[in-house]
Amino acid sequence: MTSKQDILSLFEKVRRAQRQGQYAPHKPLLLLLALARLQRGEPRLVLYRDIDLQLKELLRSFGPSSAPSSRHYPFWHLRTDADGSLWDLQADAGLLERPPAATPNLGELRDKQVQGGFSAKVDTALRQTPGLIQTVVRSVLASAFPETLHEDIIASVGLDLSQSLYSKEGPAVYDPAVRRRRNPAFRERVLLAYEYRCCVCGFDLKVCHLPAGLEAAHIHWHTNGGPDVETNGLALCALHHKLFDLGAFTIEPTELRVIYSQHAIASRQQDQQTPDSELRHHGVPLKSPQAIHQRPAPEHLSWNLRNVFKGPARPF
Structure with missing residues (x-):
């Protein structure tokens, strides 16, 4: 079984917006949506067309105005993150042979029955390691969204966290590489x-x-x-x-x-x-x-x- 730290490391390697400081919630929201599916025991891969509307609504709620129009980008581009170890795609060979930058349009992802989801080893580790889904969710939320939005995002993607985002001992501890230390003053x-x-x-x-x-x-x-x-x-x-x-x-x-x-x-x-x-x-x-x-x-x-x-x- 892949270790908890190995899995966290893969999520930390997910690339965000190309321009530094740009808010790009597409990949974090898709990852949280995929984690919620996994938590419910759904199959590893899902057809893009089956999550398209939910992803659109998530980006309308938690992204800038322009975000929904590019909602299909992360489904395609996640396969090249973390050295290709985090996300799998299944589709016609001709489509997958395209260069990574040649993103299919919305119609192609929907009509060509493109499927995506966590790689087999990541899926297995998330399902079999107690508490790992919650740890990953905290890491993704902390790295991409202000705390004011965390609970709303959790509810909107359908995650059911048996533990609060904050323990009795205080805020959860995140890797400094994921979350910058705040100035208490x-x-x-x-x-x-x-x-x-x-x-x-x-x-x-x-x-x-x-x-x-x-x-x-x-x-x-x-x-x-x-x-x-x-x-x-x-x-x-x-x-x-x-x-x-x-x-x-x-x-x-x-x-x-x-x-x-x-x-x-x-x-x-x-x-x-x-x-x-x-x-x-x-x-x-x-x-x-x-x-x-x-x-x-x-x-x-x-x-x-x-x-x-x-x-x-x-x-x-």
Whole structure:
């Protein structure tokens, strides 16, 4: 049986976006979807056409606006990652003889009955090693997504983790090569910069002088190389942190206005004109930090706009 560390090493060798810092959730989401199938005892290989719609919906929910159109790429390209030891494809010989860069289009993957899944040795190790699926899931989540999205992704792909992502002893320990160490002072510096209030809605509840439900959000995600500095941070309540990481809104870089996506839809009773509607924040300037040098940096806001925000934006 292949060791747990050998399997983890293969997942760590999966290539991501070609440009450094670009958010590319395609492969991580496909891997999590495949892990969920395996956990349910389904066959090692699956026809692409049978997971196409689910992969599309996952990328619509957790990827940038352009992600669903290229949802078939990872199914094809994973076969060349980790020296070809992680992912198998089965199809007509003529199709598999194509150069790796000659990606089949969506129609070809669906119509030519292309199948894919973990290699036989990886599949066997994942099924037979207790706790290995959970360890791999934690590693994939930590390397690709902010923690605000972990539970939603787990539920959406259909994983059933018998152990929480966080043990009684604290956060799970990840290999430093997968997850960069966070600066523990980042949260306090960002909350202080924004005077311990959400910079979108002004939420500032304290319990015994302890800020409650207030978080320091990375504009350029830490998992994608974003630095632990005030200019890459926003003080957000738990709700707005979640909405920000889902791409429901972003921050306009010139006047620092809150910009909501057209995909963020409130009920008719909660439209933009209603005083307690979430959309009332659309177009409203961010509550500024105490010092000018702490304002969000344009380069970080641009990263978030390109990689996370689900455009197009709502009109003013």
